[in-house]
Amino acid sequence: MTTSAMEQSNLDVSHFHHTPYYCEENVYLLCKKLCADGIADADGSDLFVVFISNEKKQIALWHQKASKRADGIVLWDYHVICIQRKSAGNSPLVWDLDSSLPFPSPLASYVLETIRPSFQLFPDYHRLFRIVHAPVFLRCFASDRRHMKDPDGKWIAEPPLHEPIVAEDGTVHNLNEYFNISDADATDSGIDSVKGAIFTQKYGVVAKENQLEEFFSEILR
Numbered sequence: 001m002t003t004s005a006m007e008q009s010n011l012d013v014s015h016f017h018h019t020p021y022y023c024e025e026n027v028y029l030l031c032k033k034l035c036a037d038g039i040a041d042a043d044g045s046d047l048f049v050v051f052i053s054n055e056k057k058q059i060a061l062w063h064q065k066a067s068k069r070a071d072g073i074v075l076w077d078y079h080v081i082c083i084q085r086k087s088a089g090n091s092p093l094v095w096d097l098d099s100s101l102p103f104p105s106p107l108a109s110y111v112l113e114t115i116r117p118s119f120q121l122f123p124d125y126h127r128l129f130r131i132v133h134a135p136v137f138l139r140c141f142a143s144d145r146r147h148m149k150d151p152d153g154k155w156i157a158e159p160p161l162h163e164p165i166v167a168e169d170g171t172v173h174n175l176n177e178y179f180n181i182s183d184a185d186a187t188d189s190g191i192d193s194v195k196g197a198i199f200t201q202k203y204g205v206v207a208k209e210n211q212l213e214e215f216f217s218e219i220l221r
Contacts, residue, residue: 047134132204
């Protein structure tokens with residue numbers, strides 16, 4: 001299926017695995033299914049996993065299914081989405097299993113509706129984006145779900161039925177390295193300086209919210 005065809009014919013989100021509050025594992029499995037179903041390249045080379053967070057662990061996103069408000073706003077500690085960038089001639093697509101927007105959504109529409117850059121937020125709510133190339137993420141990511149247990153060891157939210165994800169090198173937990181994001185991590189020297197790093201760095205590169213669309217417009221040039 002081509003990118004333009006996907007934009008015209010949205011997929012049924014119910015075909016993809018989803019466990020509430022485990023967005024990182026949901027996106028891990030989403031990437032694998034997109035590859036297996038031929039929607040993405042077999043090795044996931046056209047996919048990027050994006051962690052959205054900040055130092056305060058307070059990010060505002062709109063059009064989220066978990067919201068009880070009409071505008072769908074939720075204040076997450078972090079969120080994870082997949083962005084597909086297939087070719088320079090097609091719009092990047094956002095795969096967000098927790099969004100009420102079309103699935104997938106063109107990146108420009110997603111930014112406008114979900115990130116809402118024109119909405120004036122206090123600095124504590126400014127969002128940062130850790131962008132990790134999917135082939136690297138699928139090899140290196142690991143989570144034993146310890147972040148979802150309270151001090152007594154009880155689950156804050158019921159975990160997925162599948163086994164915890166272990167990295168190829170045997171690492172059992174490195175989720176914190178992905179969602180801990182600070183302003184100091186973000187590039188200030190321009191997108192061109194980090195384009196090469198995105199394909200090799202275990203924890204990807206960090207962009208500010210005003211750099212996100214630029215990054216995906218430049219990444220294949």
